[in-house]
Each structure stands twice: as C-alpha cells, then as structure tokens.
Amino acid sequence: MTEIATPRSQYVQIADIIRHRIEQGIYPPGSHLPSEDQLAQELGVSRVTINRAVGVLRSAGDVRVRRGTGTIVRSIPRIRRDAAARYAARELGTGAGEVEITRLNMRSRTDYGEIGQTTPPADVARTLRMRGNEPALVRRRRFYADDHPTQLADSYYPWSLVEDCPQLHQADTGRGGSLARLTDIGYPPLRYSEDIDVRMPTPEEQHRLDLDATQPVFQIWHVAYTHDDRPIEVCIHVMPGHLWSLHYEWDEQPTAGPPS
Amino acid sequence: MTEIATPRSQYVQIADIIRHRIEQGIYPPGSHLPSEDQLAQELGVSRVTINRAVGVLRSAGDVRVRRGTGTIVRSIPRIRRDAAARYAARELGTGAGEVEITRLNMRSRTDYGEIGQTTPPADVARTLRMRGNEPALVRRRRFYADDHPTQLADSYYPWSLVEDCPQLHQADTGRGGSLARLTDIGYPPLRYSEDIDVRMPTPEEQHRLDLDATQPVFQIWHVAYTHDDRPIEVCIHVMPGHLWSLHYEWDEQPTAGPPS
DNA sequence: CAGTGGTCTAGACCACCAC
C-alpha cells in the first residue's frame, strides 16, 4: 500500500544522493557542491543529468546556485510567522515586518521602494471598497534577514483616509509602525483576514527575492478592518515558500446556530 | 526598476506561448495539448525543449500529464478553505472534510485508509503530550472532489481518551463528524492552532494525490485543544498547492501589555 | 502495434564570475 514500485529515474536518485550527503555533513551548509562536471564524472552520468538532479534540490530550496560561481548549500531555517502576534507587536514599538526576524537573532533590514500615490490594482480597489478612480497610498517594501531577502510586502490605503498622516508617506513610520499610525488617525484596526495561495514566482519576484523559477512562493492577501468593518488596508505579501512557516490560532466560534 | 532585461530562454518563452493559448481558449480546459512532437515541429525546436516548457506548466498545475495518453489542460478552480468555518460545521451536521467541496457543487468523496491503534510519530506524540509509549488512534483519509484527490488528512488522538468512543473507530463517525464525537465524550475542542508549510511532495504523496514531483503541497499541522488547553487531536493535512486557497480571520488581541 | 510522454547522452555554445 505504501510501496512505490516505480524504479526511479537517475536524476531523482542522484538528487537523493546529494541530499543525503548534505544531511551527513559531507557538503555542509554554506559550502560549495562539487562542480557538475566533477559530479558527472564521479557518478558516471552526463552533466545534463546532474543538472537536472540539482534542479530538484533547487526547487526544494536546499541549494542555491550562482551562475559562474557554483552551487551552495543553503542554511537558513524556516522563519515562523505568527499572524496574530505580529500585528500585536505595535505595543512593543516594533513594526510588524521585523518581529519574526529579530526573534531569530538575525539582522532585520527593510528596503523601501515606491511610497506614494498610485492607482491600485482592481481587486485591491474592490476590497478597499474604493469608488471610481480614487487613488491609493502604496508602500512597497522588501524585507531581509541577514542580507537574504525574505519577503515583498505592498500595502495599499485609501488615499483620502491617510492623506493627512505624513508619517505614512515616509519610509520610517515611527514607533509602533503603520498600525500605530492608523490608530493615531482614528482608524484602529480591529479585525484581520488573510488569504493564502501558493504559486510560482513571476520573473520580477524571482529577481527581487533571489529565487529560481521553480521555487514556490506564499502569497498572503492581508486585509485590516476597523471596528465597523471598514477595510482600511490591503497588504500583499510574497514570501519564498521554503523560508517560512505560517502560524494561526483561533477559538471556537460562538456559532450563530440555534442552541435553543 | 521593474524591467527584467534577461532574454528569456526558449523553454520559458514556449511555456508562455502555451499558457497564452490556454487562456485564449485555443486549448480549452479538459482538452489535449498537441503532442510534443507536433509542438516541436510547429515551434521549430527540439522535443526536449517542448518537454521542458510543459514541465513549467506542470509545476504550476496548469496541465496534467498522463503517460501514454497525452497532456491535458486542467480546469479545477481553487478551493477556498475557511479555517474557522470548517470546524464550526459540525453544527450543520457535516464533517469538516466536506464543507468546502459541496459548497462548490462538486461531489465530495472520502477514502478511508488505516483506522486503528498505532504508534504516533514522535512529533505528534510530543504535541499531544503523550507519555512513554502510549499508543494513538489514527484515522487516515483521502478526500476527493469529483474524483480528483484534493487532500490527505491523518488524524491522531491519544488512545486512552477515545478508546471508548466506538464511532471514532469506524469510517463513518456520524452526524457532525469527529468533532461532535469529541464533544460527546466530554472533550469539546475550544481552541485550534495551525502551522502551514509548503514543500515538494514525497513519492507516496505524488502517487496518492496524483501530483508531479515539482508541484508544491501545503502541509497543515492542525491541533485542537480543550478548554484547559489540553491537546486532543493532531491532524496533518497534505494538499496540492494549486488547488487551495486558505482563509483565516481573527480579531485584535486584547494584548497583555500595560494600558494602565 | 502505434502513439504518447520520460529519460538519457554527447557535444556544443553561451553568460557569468573571479582572477
């Protein structure tokens, strides 16, 4: 029942061999694999077959290839993202983006891209219940842990609501981050929803997150609502799948069903 | 900044062409792609290059290959999994596993594998705070939507707690599913936690979920707790990434921080 | 048996990197 009879192809077997050597410490984290020519000779197959085997390890995030240089064994552990905790972090004076990284004793860094007025994508506008051609404030960021990019996060706010909050228009939003600023201007977020997909990265995401085309990403569509269920922010996160572990908790819902 | 200068390789361009034709309806959902030989001739490249291009579409879940038969355009839309709602479904008399499928007007079916006493994996035993070699009740299921496998779900319960609940030892757990039974025997789940990873499927998972080796899966590690935070169930879900969209909602936490 | 995709090879050329 559990048996898989299929005699596996050479490149899969070779991928297993290499993975095994990594686990055994023969190719320790951070080190270079032997070149594909060397491996081909050692294992008695063509270089194309080795290349394909390495491709298996790449999609899993086990190794990282730099053209012209060689193939390096990865070492970063998965980062735990606790959804509820990260948005409570403003109490600690930290922005949501940095919570997870500093907890791992890694250096957190943020790259700021476009910050300013924009026409939001149609689905963002719909989610924010924006009418007509109302513009949005967009804040595009890229987060790093020890110089490895870990996440792209694009936040959108209805322009009219945040127009007068200068700190949201700057890179540094001040103590407590953007959530604290929303609270300041009278729109404290009280409810959140997230929708999580997995997909392959676009060419741009491959470039910005230093990913292969075959490495899946999480896409998290995050929405913050105020007390009267008004959507105040949409944030789209794109995160390399092999780097993250997502955590959620909730209580049993007091169902609307009739206990009568 | 957004520009990707890289002249893309032929197989990526060809993958784009084929994807475009699918979107245009030239290759409608459910239909066969032309054979790789035909495509190679039409596009003036070798069959290996076509094969690689098709590989790109396979990892994304856009097509499905059956050896000896051909390559078929997929059609299933993403299934939305609302974490909180599905566990409230016992009120409706439905098991958690079938909520999402029936909502899409698809036929839901469940395959039952092993149901009975077992030695749980070490991390499951730890999560359930089981001591020594206490056995567990395991329930292994596979869920389908319209005959497409959509999910593997292995649930574990501490044996001593569920020993006397005969319905949990059968395939059909009765109205409201296993959660209703836990409630019956005095352990109503009140809190849930889930941890979500993405990874490539094992050979067994590839086989049981009808997946390619390059198609990522969600792995959800689900834990149910009773009122006194006693873990009562661990369920490990493995789900094809391209089939699902995961949904979570929560309220702002009344932080322990000092508002004094 | 014919048609499909799966895999493998040898050889080639290219882009990129470090020196």
Place this chain on the structure above:
DNA sequence: TGGTGGTCTAGACCACTGC
C-alpha cells in the same frame, strides 16, 4: 582566461496507453 552553470539539439531507448 578558465571555470561555473544554463540551455539546446539529435538521436535513442524506454514505459505506458489504447486500439
């Protein structure tokens, strides 16, 4: 300039499907 990986080809053989 030499070494690394990225890609492509032509040809071959195999496994699986359906007739």
